[in-house]
Amino acid sequence: MSEEFLSHCRHIAGEPFVLTSAADMAPFLDDWRGRYTGKALAVLRPADTEQVAQLVKACAQWRVPLVPQGGRTGLVLGSVPDDSGTAVVLSLSRMNKVRSIDAVNRTMTVDAGCILQHVQDAAALHDCLYPLSMASEGTCTIGGNLSTNGGGTGVLRYGNARELCLGLEVVTPQGDIWSGLRGLRKDNTGYDLRDLFIGAEGTLGVITAAVLKLYPLPKxxxxxxxxxxxxxxxxxxxxxxxxxxxxxxxxxxxxxxxxxxxxxxxxxxxxxxxxxxxxxxxxxxxxxxxxxxxxxxxxxxxxxxxxxxxxxxxxxxxxxxxxxxxxxxxxxxxxMAQAKAGKNIKHDISVPISRIARFIGATDAKLRDAFPGVVLVTFGHLGDGNLHYNVGPPAGVPHDEFLANQAAVNRIVHDQVDAFGGSISAEHGIGALKRDELSRYKSPVEMAMMRAIKATLDPLGIMNPGKIF
Amino acid sequence: MSEEFLSHCRHIAGEPFVLTSAADMAPFLDDWRGRYTGKALAVLRPADTEQVAQLVKACAQWRVPLVPQGGRTGLVLGSVPDDSGTAVVLSLSRMNKVRSIDAVNRTMTVDAGCILQHVQDAAALHDCLYPLSMASEGTCTIGGNLSTNGGGTGVLRYGNARELCLGLEVVTPQGDIWSGLRGLRKDNTGYDLRDLFIGAEGTLGVITAAVLKLYPLPKxxxxxxxxxxxxxxxxxxxxxxxxxxxxxxxxxxxxxxxxxxxxxxxxxxxxxxxxxxxxxxxxxxxxxxxxxxxxxxxxxxxxxxxxxxxxxxxxxxxxxxxxxxxxxxxxxxxxMAQAKAGKNIKHDISVPISRIARFIGATDAKLRDAFPGVVLVTFGHLGDGNLHYNVGPPAGVPHDEFLANQAAVNRIVHDQVDAFGGSISAEHGIGALKRDELSRYKSPVEMAMMRAIKATLDPLGIMNPGKIF
Missing domain, CATH: 3.30.70.2190 (Alpha-Beta Plaits)
Incomplete structure (x- = not known):
């Protein structure tokens, strides 16, 4: 069965772009932070949206789960397959063209596989600013930025990836192409599908291109x-x-x-x-x-x-x-300094800005009660209410040994986040890593609506299974 | 049957807040521009979210369609019932409290029935700006602004109602309360339900409260x-x-x-x-x-x-x-000058900003060909690509007589909008008025996704039927 499927994929994308050997697939299977390596049936590398659509149709026909992948810099195991080896990775890295720039409309239309830094550079050539900026910008791609609603350092002034996107092209789980590449500031014609795909972490469809919002370059x-x-x-x-x-x-x-x-x-x-x-x-x-x-x-x-x-x-x-x-x-x-000093327990959280000082004070105290001498490495985008709240071992305790406390530390921090009306994932998303935490803290009403949308748009459940849900 | 339903509604909301006489209901049934008057089984005026939830549950139980209504200033027949007399109007006008203001977080939490101007005023008392502003601000309500993703004059700098909202409280078509009143700038925990309800014109649920984004008051x-x-x-x-x-x-x-x-x-x-x-x-x-x-x-x-x-x-x-x-x-x-001069054929459209001049030139020419001497009253929010493109009769032709050409004029204008990659409803929404136009210009893929979402979230089809679809 899978040979028939793979042969069909080769027919669509071309022999060299359906990778099946362990060596060829290896660079597409590792978690960015090196915590995990998945397995895949194949890695598919389509050249354009039409090929993506045909490949997704094939996945639907053969019931093969697929994992859309951009620059693979995500931090929540959202873009790597599980270890069943039944899924294909759909890498968009070959789709990396800036399709057009409209400096008067302040928009650019780009393939999902464009690297963020290349997008910034292309905008700058037209005296425009694409303000999304983050540490991984030399590697991450626009498709991944949108699928995870990326944040970074420019959010305070310009918003997240969501606010910086006007239109999308998406391949649906049925392999249809939705051409929503609109460059409009105002468009009130029906449901906001764009913002549903943004942040959906590839569980509802594959973002193949986007119209991005540009700003004048600051002087x-x-x-x-x-x-x-x-x-x-x-x-x-x-x-x-x-x-x-x-x-x-x-x-x-x-x-x-x-x-x-x-x-x-x-x-x-x-x-x-x-x-x-x-x-x-x-x-x-x-x-x-x-x-x-x-x-x-x-x-x-x-x-x-x-x-x-x-x-x-x-x-x-x-x-x-x-x-x-x-x-x-x-x-x-x-x-980087943290990484050099040894592993610690990381949290990417947000609370209302006005409550940040109280949150830090109360949460630090709870952790120090539970783990005397614990080291709190707290920094982040205060203007967005977003803290990277990281917990390291007391002096003398080996880092690896301290990691055994991860679940207990997460519970304290996330319970506090919840009590302060915050979010357990401010900018990284849910992926496979925070899936259980999500269902713990989201209300049943919200989870039910999310599941209903997932089930109706992806009834076969082939889109990035095991992520978010 | 309907007596049993109404008696249950009276039990929930109180006798005086279930209006059934023609005189009592009249103020809730007229279109703002006076083009249409609907009929209703009753007008329900709940006091709080809990009552809304119970009333929606009753509607679901008795299969009574409901039309959520705010200030009733919409321009596309979105908040008035059809003429069947089978639906109830759910007016949120009694739910008009500012629940809280957090000047450090720059947010305020308000009931959906709050009048826009009152919200602006309440923000200003805390040296903050709520930037949404439009001609109807003395009458329209936040719930309506969000349900139609209202625009107005501040969009260029601050965005539409969507960009100015951080969280929602919604009563679902099942009568459940979704408490999504988060005051967070960053929150990547699952699907963006907020933006799905915003702009859904009451077809997916009833917005009962919102967390709004504030800005510093300009000096x-x-x-x-x-x-x-x-x-x-x-x-x-x-x-x-x-x-x-x-x-x-x-x-x-x-x-x-x-x-x-x-x-x-x-x-x-x-x-x-x-x-x-x-x-x-x-x-x-x-x-x-x-x-x-x-x-x-x-x-x-x-x-x-x-x-x-x-x-x-x-x-x-x-x-x-x-x-x-x-x-x-x-x-x-x-x-107002147009209204005094006589009725004309209105369009609320947008195109990419860079194409506006060519759009106006080409569309004016096509209309003048088809209707020699036609008067084009074109104005709007150029910075957003949004034009109010209005077409009046040639000198000497009575306004009412010219209105007979509405369908033909719409066809020319909307075909042009489509050809220029624009939107047939930039800021007013679809309602009942532009429903047929919507299905003409949206792709089957997009319509199918919208219908799937509607069917899964509102399987009984009781939420504002006949609007959008």
Missing amino acids: ASSTALVALGTARDALDLLTLAQDRCGACLTAFELMSDVCLQLVGSQFPELPKPFSRPHGQYVLLELDSCESSQHANGMLEQTVSIALDRGIARDAVVAASEAQSRGLWNLREHIS | ASSTALVALGTARDALDLLTLAQDRCGACLTAFELMSDVCLQLVGSQFPELPKPFSRPHGQYVLLELDSCESSQHANGMLEQTVSIALDRGIARDAVVAASEAQSRGLWNLREHIS
């Missing part, structure tokens, strides 16, 4: 690192910065002193901006459509008011592009 | 009316204004000279900003989070560059709040 930006006593002070700084800078405020990243110490010890070559430690730090960035003078002036004024009012304790405003890069390096090296 | 704004030769010039002005002003640009409204002449003749007391006529005009507004000096300076520079480059022919920059009001009055009196 200048200005960066500061502000030292504060507490997370509560960071909230005051956020309100101040939003009131004074409005949409010019493009990043507002929190990191605790534990984070900065960790980066300092693992990467001693990075700058040390303050002579003495403070409780918390905020990296904030302003963009200006006017001039660097405007961006700098606004940032300096905001920082100076924060110092005057006692919100901030100290601050460094970058005087050059290089200095700004240096400050961002501190933020962006936290994850 | 100042500045308004100009710019005279241009053609719509093509208006596109150049838009690109220029976006590049120079970024997110400070909050409104960019196009109106043709026909519009301004019409307003001038019907409302001679309004200002006449230019001594001689030009082809097109753009009303543009900037907001600043800094100062009125900043807003004025940026606007004056932009206008002056547009004049220098020959994009603009003349311009008036408002020197006061009163002058700004006067310029806005010209824009906002177009619909």
Whole structure:
């Protein structure tokens, strides 16, 4: 049976693009963080949407489950197959063309397999900004960004991947092509199917192309690192910065002193901006459509008011592009510093911004009660209410040994998130990793609606099974 | 049977809130534009979400169709019942409380029956802006705004009602309550049900409350009316204004000279900003989070560059709040001037912004071919690609007589919209009015997915039947 199916796939995509040997398939089966390796019947590498449609039709006919895959940088085991070896991986990496750019409409139409950084670069060539930005941008693809509703550092000003998409082309679980590549800011003609496919993690269909929203390229930006006593002070700084800078405020990243110490010890070559430690730090960035003078002036004024009012304790405003890069390096090296120091228990959570300080205080206390001496590496996109709340072992306890507490730690953190009206997955999605957590915290009414939609759009259950549900 | 049902409804909502006499029901049955009056078995006026849930359960049990209704200002016959007299109207007007405001999280939680203007006012009391704004804001309600994904004048900067909503509370067609009142900027836990209910025009459930997104109140704004030769010039002005002003640009409204002449003749007391006529005009507004000096300076520079480059022919920059009001009055009196002059054939359409000038040129030509002397009253939210493209009779032809051409005119305009990759309903929705047009222009694949979702979430078909489908 599977030989017949594979031969049909070869007929559609061409011999070289149906991989079945272990060696050929290996690069498509590993989890990004190396926690898991799946098995597959084959890896399919279609050249265009028509081939995707035909391949999905074949999967439906032979009842072969399929796992859509982009850059495979996801963090929740959403784009790798399970270990049954019955599924095919549908890699969109060959579909990587920018189809068109319309600088007046501020849109670009791209294949799902386009790498995020290439999309950013193509937009910049037309003096436009595609604002989605994240650590994996050199590898991740637009299809994956949309399927997981990617976030990153630009969300505060520009929104998630969802807000940056106007239209989609999707191959349905029946192998039909839905051509919804509209470049419209306003379109109230029926149900919002676009936003249903966005964030569905490939469980409802395969996103094959998208119309992305562009913005004018900012003329200048200005960066500061502000030292504060507490997370509560960071909230005051956020309100101040939003009131004074409005949409010019493009990043507002929190990191605790534990984070900065960790980066300092693992990467001693990075700058040390303050002579003495403070409780918390905020990296904030302003963009200006006017001039660097405007961006700098606004940032300096905001920082100076924060110092005057006692919100901030100290601050460094970058005087050059290089200095700004240096400050961002501190933020962006936290994850790497953690990885070097040893494995820890990670959470990608959000709560209403106003409750963040209380959430951190209460959750830290609960964890310290349960695991005395535990190390809390807390940082994230405070302006979005999104924390990467990571839990490491007490001094002297081996990292691997501490990981045995994962389930107990997750329970404490996620129960707290739930109590604070938050989300157990702010920007990474559910995948296979958080599936059980999802059904624990979502209401039965919501789960029932989600299951009903899944069952009606994908009645054979072939689209990325075992993910989300 | 229906007596038993009504008696059960009275038990749930209380005697005075189940209206059945013709006189009591009359105010809930008329179309806003007076084109139609429906019939109902009763008008139900629940006090809270629990009552809505019980009433919907009763409707499901007795198979009574229900029509959710907010301020009844919709323009596509979406919130009035058909003339069978078998449906009940479910009016949410008594559910009009602001439940809470969180100025640090920049969110407010409101009942669906809250009037838009009251929401704006409540936000302003906390130095926050709820940016949704439209002509009907003194009457329309948040539930209706969300169910129709309302647009209006703030979309260019802040997006439609959809982009301004973080969470919903919904009563499902089964009478269950989905408590999705999350105040989170990032939440990637499963399917985006929120955006499915937004814009569903009450066909999938009843929105009973929402968490709305707030912004800092701008410190100042500045308004100009710019005279241009053609719509093509208006596109150049838009690109220029976006590049120079970024997110400070909050409104960019196009109106043709026909519009301004019409307003001038019907409302001679309004200002006449230019001594001689030009082809097109753009009303543009900037907001600043800094100062009125900043807003004025940026606007004056932009206008002056547009004049220098020959994009603009003349311009008036408002020197006061009163002058700004006067310029806005010209824009906002177009619909009223049209109504005074007599009925015309209206279209609420969008196309990609870059194609607007060509769309207007080509569509005007086709209509003039088919109906020599026809008067085209074209205005709208150019920055969103949204035009109110209205067609009036040639001089001497009575308005009522010309309306007989409605179907033929619609066909020409909507075929053109389709050819230009546009939408036949940019911001008004489908309702009962555009149902047949929808199935004409949507692809069978998209219609099939929409019908599948409707059938699975509302298997009894009791939710606002005859709307959208």
